[in-house]
Amino acid sequence: MVPLRRLGGFSEESWWVTGAFNANAQDGVQTLAGDDFMLCWAQTPAQEDVRDATYRLYQRLLNTLADAGFGHIIKGWNHLAQINAGEGDAERYKQFCIGRADAMAELWPHDYWPAGTGVGSDAGAGLQVVLLASRERPVLIENPRQMSAYDYPRQYGPRSPSFSRAAAYGSDTDQTLFVSGTAAIVGHQSQHVGDVRSQLHESVTNVKQLFDVFEQQSGLIARWRDLGWYRVYLRHPELLTEAYDQLLELGFPVERCAFLRADICREELLFEIDGIVPGTLRSDG
Ligand code: 3EB
Numbered sequence: 081m082v083p084l085r086r087l088g089g090f091s092e093e094s095w096w097v098t099g100a101f102n103a104n105a106q107d108g109v110q111t112l113a114g115d116d117f118m119l120c121w122a123q124t125p126a127q128e129d130v131r132d133a134t135y136r137l138y139q140r141l142l143n144t145l146a147d148a149g150f151g152h153i154i155k156g157w158n159h160l161a162q163i164n165a166g167e168g169d170a171e172r173y174k175q176f177c178i179g180r181a182d183a184m185a186e187l188w189p190h191d192y193w194p195a196g197t198g199v200g201s202d203a204g205a206g207l208q209v210v211l212l213a214s215r216e217r218p219v220l221i222e223n224p225r226q227m228s229a230y231d232y233p234r235q236y237g238p239r240s241p242s243f244s245r246a247a248a249y250g251s252d253t254d255q256t257l258f259v260s261g262t263a264a265i266v267g268h269q270s271q272h273v274g275d276v277r278s279q280l281h282e283s284v285t286n287v288k289q290l291f292d293v294f295e296q297q298s299g300l301i302a303r304w305r306d307l308g309w310y311r312v313y314l315r316h317p318e319l320l321t322e323a324y325d326q327l328l329e330l331g332f333p334v335e336r337c338a339f340l341r342a343d344i345c346r347e348e349l350l351f352e353i354d355g356i357v358p359g360t361l362r363s364d365g
Pocket residue numbers: 158196197198229241242243260261262263265345346
């Protein structure tokens with residue numbers, strides 16, 4: 081269960097796998113797997129040292145995946161309670177980034193970062209991490225409008241966030257694009273501070289840019305209007321109606337969005353959008 085309050089939109093998700101289906105739980109790490117993918121998740125209790133708790137949680141998750149033969153990660157979802165609490169480098173999100181980076185430095189043998197979402201859940205929930213792992217390497221995608229998060233300058237924390245803007249996985253003719261949590265950041269700077277409409281617009285522009293890059297890189301069509309699934313994270317529940325109406329105006333498929341209450345990892349940001357989008361050869365499927 082995602083520890084975020086649902087404000088609107090769909091409430092259930094379905095995942096499909098081929099081959100024998102396996103569900104397991106060991107050391108508090110839960111796993112679901114078919115032939116090609118493993119979903120694994122775990123959480124820390126509330127009110128621990130965030131850096132250390134993150135480090136140890138990621139160690140357990142990465143070891144579980146490696147032991148199971150799923151050596152690659154396509155996407156991670158990170159749900160951290162009170163993500164903006166703490167001043168300066170002591171901010172919980174920044175401490176989380178250090179713990180994650182330390183575990184990855186130790187146990188991640190690859191030269192890429194998976195796609196990611198990093199949002200704040202409501203008080204009391206600790207940290208929950210969900211990882212989608214695969215046997216083969218995904219194709220990583222960056223956004224030319226945004227500095228890569230792993231290159232962010234020092235002002236955003238002692239360790240830059242270990243994620244790519246999107247990851248694509250599949251064959252030459254069929255892929256799935258996993259879009260990272262995408263906010264109103266251009267370059268490395270938050271845009272339109274205090275301006276609700278412009279922030280949502282900027283986030284959508286960033287998401288659409290990722291669809292374009294995916295199409296250029298893969299030669300496939302991003303089926304974002306008719307086949308994508310999205311989470312729209314809102315810092316303020318009272319912005320739901322406004323956000324829904326604006327997304328509709330922008331031609332975004334609101335009927336394919338779940339709207340969730342979440343803090344965003346920078347205090348000034350109001351929205352984050354992530355999603356899962358099939359890429360196919362032709363637009364008629
Ligand atoms: C950003 O673009 C917004 O730390 O895993 C988005 C997606 C964000 C993932 C993460 C953080 C993460 O920097 C924050």
